[in-house]
Amino acid sequence: MxxxxxxxxxxxxxxxxxxxxxxxxxxxxxxxxxxxxxxxxxxxxxxxxxxxxxxxxxxxxxxxxxxxxxxxxxxxxxxxxxxxxxxxxxxxxxxxxxxxxxxxxxxxxxxxxxxxxxxxxxxxxxxxxxxxxxxxxxxxxxxxxxxxxxxxxxxxxxxxxxxxxxxxxxxxxxxxxxEEKELPATLRNDFDQLPNTPGVYYFYNDSGDVIYIGKARDLKKRVAQHFAIYSPNRKGSRFAKKVARISYEACGTELMALILEVLEIKRIYPKYNTALKKYEAKAGLFVYEDENGYQRMTIAKSKKGYLPVQVFTTRQGGMNKLRELSRRFGLCASLCRLNSCELCDLVDKKKDLLCTANQSPDIYNQKVERALSFLKEDEQGFYIIDKGRNAGEKSCVWVENGQFYGMGYIDNNADIYSLYDVRDSLTRYTGDHYIMQLIISYVCKYPRKVVPITGKPVTAEWD
Missing domain, CATH: 3.30.420.10 (Ribonuclease H-like superfamily/Ribonuclease H)
Known part of the structure; x- marks a missing residue:
């Protein structure tokens, strides 16, 4: 637990x-x-x-x-x-x-x-x-x-x-x-069919319309929570009372469930899925030169007429990415408008740790260029190999030219001779910036499951 x-x-x-x-x-x-x-x-x-x-x-x-x-x-x-x-x-x-x-x-x-x-x-x-x-x-x-x-x-x-x-x-x-949970008897059969695996679930009303779509790490546990503490006076219970049928789509991983949830909500637009309909790019990573000649990377609201290097669904997601770049390439956190710069704090203690206080703009800007090159290389393409829905398959999420291309499952005994065999076996989807943020967040957590499309593949985690 x-x-x-x-x-x-x-x-x-x-x-x-x-x-x-x-x-x-x-x-x-x-x-x-x-x-x-x-x-x-x-x-x-x-x-x-x-x-x-x-x-x-x-x-x-x-x-x-x-x-x-x-x-x-x-x-x-x-x-x-x-x-x-x-x-x-x-x-x-x-x-x-x-x-x-x-x-x-x-x-x-x-x-x-x-x-x-x-x-x-x-x-x-x-x-x-x-x-x-x-x-x-x-x-x-x-x-x-x-x-x-x-x-x-x-x-x-x-x-x-x-x-x-x-x-x-x-x-x-x-x-x-x-003991406070109470599942309506009419849904018991549908509920009993739910597995304890990641996936996407669908709630239907008595007219057969999908009224809500959700994702879960554990389908059975998550669906049960919708009917917890059942009372006719609670908002959640009024929503649950409209459910006449439940179906589901099992997924190999939580990432695939997250992506499928977004795709299905955009396809069906159920009545009670209000949150994801409103999602749009709320922040971007911008680069500009200050009055001292330093190239500064910062997270700000997306504005018309200004082209961001990368967009993010939330400002927090952008800040997390910028912190990662700051640590990876030794960028000054203060110049990136983060809380404080660790190198600046340590400069008096360890003279070999130099930050912008005693680096020229040319030297510092080279770090920024390396960070931008890293982001560009990140967009070249990769795929994520992970668990399938059963022991006989693997799941795959494919990113091409910095965009979500598709996903699916590959049988362990399938004849795979090239990367194109992998890509062609997947279901093609149209992605957006939000799906890419989900994928990027996953990549940051599990880098060993990522295989670059170019270059030598890294070791994948198969279990």
């Missing part, structure tokens, strides 16, 4: 009237943190002074950040299919469920509260606030009342509680959540 350990900072205590100002998510597999997400969020209204004093997050800090709608897809993907864990879980859960719902994401998940768990597993402590618990249990807590610091502390607390839970308190709590 994977857990999404969450902490948020907000402008107030009510999900419907308050806004989120910061989100941190740590993905925990029961042993260690395997993924992490953290971002500031621009609220819909001014941050109250007493909240700014408590959290240290003021209006100036979030002025240039994305609103929640700009990060909702990334947040949903991090949370989907995982148990939601937080300190005072109903607070964080209600905010994220409400704001995800406002962006078109029907989110439901089993949840665990570390306050409730702590009271049962470590009874008798003087206080169960996060700060006092950390003091009592010798847990490091940095950046109190900031999402990242509190999420890290909650993750350490949760890890200890798992180890101390000799009486099965946590499994019992999860069983309580599972």
């Amino acid at each position: 994977e857990y999404a350990i969450v902490d948020i900072e907000t402008t107030g205590g009510n999900a419907s009237s308050g806004s989120i100002t910061e989100i941190a998510i740590r993905i925990f597999d029961g042993n260690r943190i395997i993924d992490s997400y953290e971002t500031l969020v621009k609220p819909h209204h001014a941050i109250p002074p007493y909240v700014a004093s408590l959290t240290g997050i003021d209006d100036a800090m979030v002025e240039n950040c994305l609103p929640f709608g700009g990060v909702a897809k990334e947040v949903f993907d991090m949370l989907e299919g995982r148990t939601f864990v937080a300190h005072n879980v109903n607070f964080d859960y209600s905010f994220l469920k409400h704001h995800l719902g406002s962006e078109g994401y029907q989110y439901t998940a089993p949840k665990l509260c570390t306050i409730r768990m702590s009271r049962k597993i470590r009874p008798g402590l003087p206080s169960y606030s996060l700060g006092n618990l950390c003091d009592s249990l010798d847990i490091s807590l940095a950046s109190r009342h900031r999402a990242g610091g509190d999420a890290d502390a909650t993750a350490m607390l949760f890890s200890k509680l798992l180890a101390w839970d000799l009486d099965g308190v946590i499994p019992a709590m999860l069983n309580e959540v599972a």
